Amino acid sequence: MKNFILFWLCLALFASKCKTSEPKDFLPGTWGILSYSLDGMDKTADFNLAFPAYHLSFDAKGNFTESYRNILGDDIIIKGTWTLESNNLQLVLVDNNPNSINKMRTFNVLQPITEIVLVIGEGNKEYDLRKQ
Numbered sequence: 001m002k003n004f005i006l007f008w009l010c011l012a013l014f015a016s017k018c019k020t021s022e023p024k025d026f027l028p029g030t031w032g033i034l035s036y037s038l039d040g041m042d043k044t045a046d047f048n049l050a051f052p053a054y055h056l057s058f059d060a061k062g063n064f065t066e067s068y069r070n071i072l073g074d075d076i077i078i079k080g081t082w083t084l085e086s087n088n089l090q091l092v093l094v095d096n097n098p099n100s101i102n103k104m105r106t107f108n109v110l111q112p113i114t115e116i117v118l119v120i121g122e123g124n125k126e127y128d129l130r131k132q
Contacts, residue, residue, distance in 0.1 A: 023088040023113040027058040031118055031129040039124045056129060058082055064093055088113070091120055 033054050036047035048054070051068040058064050066078040080095040091107045107120035107127075118129040 023109075024084050026113045026115050027082070027084075027118070028060045030055050030057040030132045032056075032132050033127065034130045035128040037126045055132065066093075084109075 033044065033047060033051075035042060035044045037043060038046075050071075054066075054068040056064065056066050062081050062083065064080055064082045068076050070076050078095055078097065078100075080093055080097075082094075083092045084090070085092055089109050091109055093105045093107070095103050095105075105122065107122050109119070110121050110126065111117065111119040116131045118127075118131075120127050120129070
């Protein structure tokens, strides 16, 4: 009987220490483009030409950094904040550059976010990102 009680106490202690992962827990890190499609057509090569060395990084405090090189080879860095909204179905990026033309971008989360897969869409565009 003593072993039975000890077993249940250990199980209860273990269960109380377990934490369920939320989609927001998977975002921190650096992500790169695996594929990009426009109107359902693969345009990954075009994306990589227009945005070479593209990376999107998230931190656990709700900040993001988007970086790539422009055609002239200059590094472009966009910083701002991110949130998951609408029951984790939307990823919202808000650029903190006051002169930004595209200050807020809302992406639909097209597949459940995992530790290594982030698939988001914006209008007729679909981005398949993988953690680097």
